Each structure stands twice: as C-alpha cells, then as structure tokens.
Amino acid sequence: KAGVTQTPRYLIKTRGQQVTLSCSPISGHRSVSWYQQTPGQGLQFLFEYFSETQRNKGNFPGRFSGRQFSNSRSEMNVSTLELGDSALYLCASSLAGRNTDTQYFGPGTRLTVL
Amino acid sequence: AQTVTQSQPEMSVQEAETVTLSCTYDTSESDYYLFWYKQPPSRQMILVIRQEAYKQQNATENRFSVNFQKAAKSFSLKISDSQLGDAAMYFCAYRSGQGAQKLVFGQGTRLTINP
Numbered sequence: 001k002a003g004v005t006q007t008p009r010y011l012i013k014t015r016g017q018q019v020t021l022s023c024s025p026i027s028g029h030r031s032v033s034w035y036q037q038t039p040g041q042g043l044q045f046l047f048e049y050f051s052e053t054q055r056n057k058g059n060f061p062g063r064f065s066g067r068q069f070s071n072s073r074s075e076m077n078v079s080t081l082e083l084g085d086s087a088l089y090l091c092a093s094s095l096a097g098r099n100t101d102t103q104y105f106g107p108g109t110r111l112t113v114l
Numbered sequence: 115a116q117t118v119t120q121s122q123p124e125m126s127v128q129e130a131e132t133v134t135l136s137c138t139y140d141t142s143e144s145d146y147y148l149f150w151y152k153q154p155p156s157r158q159m160i161l162v163i164r165q166e167a168y169k170q171q172n173a174t175e176n177r178f179s180v181n182f183q184k185a186a187k188s189f190s191l192k193i194s195d196s197q198l199g200d201a202a203m204y205f206c207a208y209r210s211g212q213g214a215q216k217l218v219f220g221q222g223t224r225l226t227i228n229p
Contacts, residue, residue: 003158004158031215033215033216033217035217042219042220042221042222043205043217043219043222044219045216045217045218048214048215048216055213055214055215056213056214056215056216058216090158090159092215092217094215097214097215099145099147099209099210099211099212099213101215102161102164103161103215103217104161105151105158105159105160106158107157107158108158
C-alpha cells in the first residue's frame with residue numbers, strides 16, 4: 001500500500017504570495033492532519049479534516065486554511081505569505097480518526113518564503 | 115493545555131550500547147496516548163512506539179521500549195543495541211483520548227550513533 005504522499009516536495013515563494021500544498025492519504029484513510037515544523041517553534045498542529053469537515057484547528061492565523069475532498073485528499077492554503085511561514089509542512093493520515101488509530105506521516109513540503 | 119518537554123536537545127551513544135531519551139508531559143486528562151516518533155535526516159517521520167495511558171504495562175517494540183510513569187508524567191524511550199540507522203531526531207508526542215487527532219510534540223532530541 002502506498003504511503004502518504006505530499007506535493008510538491010519543495011516550494012519557493014515570495015512574501016505576499018499565496019501557496020497551496022497537497023496531501024494524499026494512505027488508501028482507505030479518512031482523517032488528514034497538518035503540522036508545521038520550524039526550528040524555532042518545533043512541530044505545531046494546524047488542523048485536522050475528517051470526511052470533508054474540519055474537526056479541530058490549531059492556533060494559527062486565518063491565512064492558513066484547508067479543505068478535504070470526497071476522496072480524502074487534502075489541501076492547505078497559505079495566503080499573503082510571510083517570511084515566518086518558511087517551514088516544513090507535514091501531513092499525517094489515519095484510518096478513521098479514532099483515538100486508537102495510528103497517524104502516518106508524509107515526507108513533507110518544504111516551503112521557503114523569500 | 116497539554117505540554118510535552120524533552121530536556122535533552124542532543125544525545126550520543128556508541129553503536130551497540132543502550133541509550134535512554136527523556137520525556138515529561140503535563141495534562142489534567144486521564145485518557146490519553148503517548149508516542150515516540152523518529153525523523154531521520156531528510157526522511158519522513160515514522161512511529162517508533164505508542165503507549166495507552168490506561169495500560170500499566172510498558173510498551174516494547176523489538177529494541178525499543180518505554181518506561182511509562184503515569185504519576186510522575188514521565189515517558190522515556192530506551193533503545194537497546196543501538197544501530198547506525200537509529201540516528202535521527204526523536205520526538206515525544208501526546209494525544210488526548212477525547213476526539214481529534216491532534217498531536218502535541220516535544221522539541222525533539224537529536225540522537226547520534228558513534229561507530
């Protein structure tokens with residue numbers, strides 16, 4: 001079974017632009033979570049989607065948004081990019097989003113904002 | 115809010131030796147899960163081991179085992195017979211037993227294996 005895939009793997013943008021990152025979960029998985037990883041702040045939870053609905057959201061500004069499609073693929077969007085948005089963005093999928101489920105991570109998208 | 119603390123930013127160990135990585139957490143919940151994830155350089159994060167808070171028995175996975183001290187809110191990872199492939203960042207993580215899949219991570223410990 002293929003693992004979690006994320007596209008693109010690398011992105012370079014300039015301040016003020018917007019960006020869309022994509023995550024394809026493991027086949028059959030319906031829950032997708034997004035995390036931001038930076039050297040200063042570590043790994044921080046952005047949001048979780050299950051059955052096309054956002055179930056939980058971390059403490060990030062409204063510039064960060066996401067959605068999930070009927071095939072469980074998820075996208076996150078960052079508008080009006082700032083230098084501080086440079087980070088590794090990870091997504092993780094789990095089978096049904098239950099407490100007992102294990103989350104499997106993708107390789108991440110490294111975003112650089114110039 | 116829950117917090118996870120890893121007090122050792124870096125650790126090193128000789129190949130074939132044993133090393134223990136520390137993790138403490140703070141929560142008022144009684145139902146939760148604890149995890150150790152491994153992130154090798156430029157590679158994706160993988161689950162090493164998980165522990166359900168309601169289980170008293172410490173989890174083990176081959177050379178990896180945990181020492182779960184619920185009252186002390188401590189969750190350390192022991193790696194036995196360290197191998198070069200164990201070199202990575204190790205993250206301790208907490209997840210509530212109520213609802214969402216949100217993981218709260220510690221700052222990580224970079225483990226170096228010396229040949």
